[in-house]
Amino acid sequence: MRYLTMRFLPVCIILAHIVFTNAAFAQNFRASVVKVDITPDNSQQLLGYQARKSTGVHDKIYHRIAAMDDGKTQFYIISTDICLISPSQYDKLTARLQKQLGITPMQVWWAATHTHSAPEVGPAGLPSVFLGDRYKHEFDAQYTDLVEQKIVDGMVEAKKNLAPAKLGTGWGSSNANINRRARSIEGKTSLGMNPDGPVDRRIGLLRLEKADGSLLALIANYAMHGTVMSGENLLISGDGPGIVSEYVEQKTGAPLLYINGAAGNIAPIYSVYPSPAAGRLNQFKAMLGEKIIDASKTITATSNQVTLKAAGTIVEIPRKEGLGWPDDLKNYTRTTKAGVNMIRLPVRFLKVNDDVAIWSAPLELFCEISNEVRDRSPFPYTFYFGYTNGWLGYLLAEEELQYGGYEPTVSPYAPGAAKSLTEAVVNYLQGDMRSGH
Template sequence: MTNKIKSIMWVLFLPTFLYSSDFRVGVTKVNITPNTSQNLIGYGPRDSKGVLDSIYHRIVVLEDGIDRFALVSSDLAAISPATYQNAAKRIKSLYDVNEQDLWWTNTHTHSAPEVGSAGVIPYFLGERYEHEYDRAYTKFVEDMLVKGIGLAIEKLELAKLGVGWGYSRANINRRARGIDDKTFLGENPDGPIDRKIGLIRFENEIGKPIVLISNYPIHGTVLSISDLRISGDVPGVVSNYVEEKIGAPLLFINGAEGNIAPRFSISINNSGNKEKFLNQFKRLLGDKILEANENIISTTENVKFRTRQIVIETPLKNGLDANAWPEDMDSYLRINSAGEGIIRMPINFLMINKDLAIWSAPLELFCEISNEIRAHSPFPYTFYYGIANGTLGYLPTEAEFKLGGYEPGVSPFSVKAGDHLIKEVSNVLEEEDRIRD
């Protein structure tokens, strides 16, 4: 491979500038619980039996009278980038929301139905996708997303912004180590972790909450593979709990959860009350979100924000066949003159006023990478919104690649991709710092 191909490349899209003295926000919550049995993803193939709690699209739209930005949190494990693109085209045509201004995130519950094509996962776990996905349910989820965007636009109202931090011990590193230094899925109390809650509050003119947006990294894996009920798992249960307390929707946006599990989960052989394991997260995480909300003591109606997108190009992992890349994801891979695959990874940015920078990626990112970017960011509040606009899979650090285990084994990326990501995202944040007012 030439030095040119080894190097990272990115394509810069011009920012979209938005400013308004009558900043408006609209929010809606749309039920996407299926009424038929569905294949659940996140573990091995299995069909759902019953519903523990309903699953939803939660949608917030920001508008300044000229442009719109839409953020979606769905109680799904993941979608492919191709599924995102299908929905984005419809939403652009109906509501004039540009693709880089539509962020469709997934909470990563492992007790939700499969939606759309499998994306890159069959590269490594083909046995999970020997069946045809349910096209009727996929269309229903997409239709409800499109409908939900319209409903949120109809509810737009003047709003004020508040932002703050919280902290919760509801998660734990899941890269367990044996005495032989082999890595396996388990609990590692000494492993890297991110326990910060990044919180955004939008409220109306009289201070009543319109919506909370909570950012926290955690796998939705409290319920085990043996529980076949549909559920939002931790993100869903926590969202419902907070909503009951504040009287407004909560969008749970997962963070860099690639190597982070819930602090407690249910073993396959546990025969006790499974709901009690989920419900404890109402206190462990839900109450911490509520506390962080109470600690936001100031808001502003003067909101200035802009979006930006870069595309990072980084090599496909050695040994993977670029020609086996899924056809419906052609725009996320190119093959160079040497026949080597180069992954094209879109990274989106949302800068709000002088203090808040949010970046998102279609990744299950290891928390060390997000922590590094945040630690050196010039913005006081820097949030990472993960599993956004589809997923390209796990992105571990170089050190964790060398330790092996599940996540590196099913990642399509080279060992240097994490360093590339840190460099290029940090460069953008530094540039945005120089141009902010």
């Protein structure tokens, strides 16, 4: 018996070491969050609506950066209180991050909250093709450089501050939005309100906690245009998304990264008013901010056993015939041997453990598309992050093309785009992402 005990003791020690090592690796999840003020101290061209310059500041605007590390993969999400950026600006930033910090583009998502009351950042990109009258001026290179530098500085700080953490996921709901494709009796469509139109009122939520269980940060995914205020407003503001983020932070003591969803056809319930007061901007604290806080309280099953997997694919979609293309986006188009001009649409994916799938695209997507992807996804938590890593236009639900209106006019995609994107994303979720390849 003593011989057998001595013989099997080393085996037991080895097995115990393997179990302990695997447990230690699984519990090696770390996270951090950084908030950086990017409010300009001078007048700026505002992006959204007609060309116009700011006359002051209503509320400050920020970068909010969340960093996550599972011991093997580092991943960064940046939420910025701006309207949108060209994909070329994202490429410029990520090339710098890779050179200076060794962080690859696949590890970084840069999402714009889509407020229409914040300064331009970088070149106009695709909007200049449809709305050239808005971009007869040069963009402010000095402010753009400041915005970029503050991301780099924030990423350095976020990487340095990584600490043991836990993560949880949940759903919430808010009635703060409404379909904006108003339909006349003749079937014509204009920007307005359509209470009977498709909408997505779910709040997708990631809760990051410190090792002791206290709140580190919230990442809230909700579809809503940043258009509480109209083009008459000349004050810099985060609009609805910014006001909600600041309110949640004041109430919880932790930053909120607001990540817009498929808001291409979704407006705030109070929309395009001349001023914050007229637009009831503060009411969004209750309509959406409180709903985010309530939803975060229901996430009780947080864990330090987290694995992250980042991936991406290119979906090619024919663009409209005769449509021009900006010089800074040459990497996002190609011409087939048959002479068809294709848009090369980058779609990114993030898998968190086996139950969370997040996909993103540089699109102003109609909610019907992301709703269908979510319904067909094998993952119980499937979120769409819109306005991410640039902007390549509106991509509409196919049935909406017949009604015309603003969005079909400024969409660069030929008919059939919705089906092409939907099938590509669903196939990836059901195939490579589910299998873990």
